[in-house]
């Protein structure tokens with residue numbers, strides 16, 4: 001009994017010592033007594049680990065943090081002690097549960113909370129020793145330097161006492177297990193002991209340990225990512241925490257906790273996680289593939305745990321010690337427990353070489369048996385190129401236990417897993433990180449989370465060089481006539497259709513510092529995304545093709561599935577579940593559509609694209625997630641004239657003969673359609689190719705206030721500029737100057753070298769070709785119809801007027817416009833009259 005108490009005291013002291021090593025916060029003061037230190041540790045543990053425990057299931061989080069986290073412990077234990085260590089108590093629990101049937105000896109450790117686990121662990125670990133064979137004992141533990149000398153000595157004494165205790169036990173029982181769950185990385189070549197110190201088995205809490213953070217993130221974020229609206233809200237919290245109402249609807253407790261945690265700054269308290277880029281929830285669209293990978297990996301690691309039931313993955317650490325990764329698992333029976341050790345070839349080896357060290361046994365053991373997974377005939381179909389042979393006839397695959405990383409075993413198990421779970425490891429992503437797939441090396445496994453975290457963050461203006469300009473001579477560079485870079489736009493002309501956006505694009509493309517990326521063709525990227533639901537629209541063909549070409553996995557097949565399912569929310573969650581119609585890194589598709597030529601790239605021009613359908617068809621959150629700092633140019637025209645123009649354009653496109661498109665036809669449709677009108681519902685009716693649909697959409701399009709509000713929900717006012725078509729028509733240079741100032745370009749006062757000419761319609765145009773040369777219709781609407789249309793738009797104009805008066809949206813130049821540009825930025829008459 002006395003012995004047990006002594007052991008308890010010693011282990012307690014050890015726990016405290018280890019704790020203080022990790023307690024950076026308490027470094028600055030001395031602790032008078034062991035109790036002081038212990039209480040401090042407890043207090044700290046409380047504040048430190050609570051958010052973790054709340055945030056997820058305790059299984060996932062056990063050992064994930066707290067003052068006893070293993071990171072900086074500096075202990076040495078050995079030699080030939082079966083050392084159970086790892087990520088806190090998870091390791092202990094793993095061992096305890098595994099060997100629960102075989103426990104014979106116990107010593108409590110640390111404090112009450114961990115008593116039961118520790119007891120079990122010690123008992124269990126001792127059982128391991130029984131299987132292992134005769135192991136001698138000797139050890140030394142180095143303790144904290146920061147402790148007051150007398151306390152340090154006391155601690156060392158305590159530890160020595162513990163070890164002596166263990167040694168006695170060892171002599172008596174033959175084997176001893178020292179369970180020091182919070183120690184890590186024993187110094188195998190401690191100069192102090194002079195002995196050959198080598199941990200025999202390091203039982204860690206499984207491969208999953210390194211994926212704990214991912215698991216946790218997935219647990220927390222998963223529910224949020226199911227729902228676009230929730231994700232949008234989270235994005236808003238991240239992007240514009242000050243502007244937004246933070247009491248948005250969060251459906252689940254997890255999400256509420258998550259949100260609270262964000263603001264309490266507690267979400268990632270783990271030091272390792274803090275180094276990562278995960279301190280904020282996903283918002284930029286680039287984060288999502290990252291989280292998808294995290295999910296895949298957490299599944300894989302979970303599955304590894306399950307699938308490994310009776311297997312161990314052996315590997316040698318960089319320090320040369322042998323480690324067996326024993327997953328956190330329940331081995332149900334004594335036989336299963338035994339089989340683990342048999343897989344280790346321990347018994348046989350020790351029997352064959354009773355006098356040699358355990359390490360030697362490992363080396364002698366020629367093979368380790370890893371039973372092949374029972375495979376269904378479907379699963380038997382292996383991918384070509386796989387290095388693993390499916391040896392269905394043989395139950396055992398022979399592998400060497402001493403190969404450096406035992407890649408073969410890991411790969412084999414991983415492949416099994418992938419098949420078992422029908423998880424396709426994401427080939428494109430893994431390849432992007434330079435890994436061979438579907439087989440993964442152990443180092444790849446270990447490194448994957450880090451690699452995932454290094455995913456590039458992108459934003460407006462991001463460029464990927466296609467041609468390495470450094471390798472080219474100046475002469476070669478200047479001769480380049482093809483695109484040298486793919487760049488994302490710094491600003492977008494998002495609408496409105498038929499307001500003169502085409503001509504505006506032409507002008508902006510000719511200023512020195514801006515280049516249109518799309519070669520003059522509207523990209524329609526964002527209105528072709530899932531939430532834009534533009535898959536059936538012909539204008540989406542280009543984006544669709546690019547997506548298909550770029551990703552053979554998520555190509556036609558998935559697209560078809562998504563279309564057939566009428567996937568409304570084809571984006572986030574499906575993206576994560578690999579059913580996506582989008583690429584894993586779909587911003588690359590967008591890049592693939594946006595080219596930049598040498599001169600523009602060399603000049604680091606601002607880049608833009610013009611897709612006026614974005615105004616009503618795309619989802620602003622899709623854009624803000626991907627290009628949070630992009631600026632938006634929104635051009636508006638007299639709503640009546642714009643409506644009329646859109647009718648004639650659409651109608652003539654459909655009937656092929658302008659004769660069928662008349663004011664009489666339009667009036668009759670308008671009279672019916674304008675009565676009950678909801679602009680938002682119109683933009684959701686993609687695929688309806690009737691004239692009525694286009695009339696309705698045309699009517700909705702001119703309700704500018706409505707659309708501006710939609711964009712303001714995602715973008716701050718400072719990033720939005722309203723341009724009046726009437727201004728552009730009358731003083732284009734002044735408008736271009738205003739846009740330049742909005743874009744933040746600091747330019748000489750008069751720097752334009754436009755050579756415009758006035759065409760027959762009275763528009764200033766730059767090139768030979770201009771839409772302004774081909775008016776969609778010849779006359780204005782008859783006066784009664786005009787009157788009806790004006791009345792229809794009156795409230796909408798009033799709303800726009802109020803909006804521009806009250807919001808921070810730009811519409812006037814930020815710098816004084818050069819006099820020569822003859823600009824008059826007063827409101828156009830249709831808006832000036834509205835109040």
Ligand SMILES: Nc1ncnc2c1ncn2[C@@H]1O[C@H](COP(=O)(O)OS(=O)(=O)O)[C@@H](OP(=O)(O)O)[C@H]1O
Nearest residue numbers: 497498499500501502503645728729763772775776
């Ligand atoms: N400089 C200038 N200023 C103002 N308006 C102009 C200008 N140039 C062209 N236009 C008129 O704009 C209409 C075409 O608009 P868009 O280029 O935006 O059309 S589209 O949405 O890209 O199809 C089209 O209007 P309609 O002729 O009434 O159809 C053009 O005549």
